[in-house]
Amino acid sequence: MPVTGWIILLLALALILGSLFLLRDSANSMHISEEKMKKIQERKAEVEAEESAEDRENWP
Numbered sequence: 001m002p003v004t005g006w007i008i009l010l011l012a013l014a015l016i017l018g019s020l021f022l023l024r025d026s027a028n029s030m031h032i033s034e035e036k037m038k039k040i041q042e043r044k045a046e047v048e049a050e051e052s053a054e055d056r057e058n059w060p
Contacts, residue, residue, distance in 0.1 A: 001009075032040070
């Protein structure tokens, strides 16, 4: 493989790894407010209740 191919390959690898590290770092810095977290948990509980009710209806 010519030198330019290796350079492009290394550049692409560096861009991918840099993006992954940036994504990892930004994921740790995102904070959800307590109000939003409470709404999320309430909605999750509602969905789980609906799913369990559907499961009981479809149970033979």
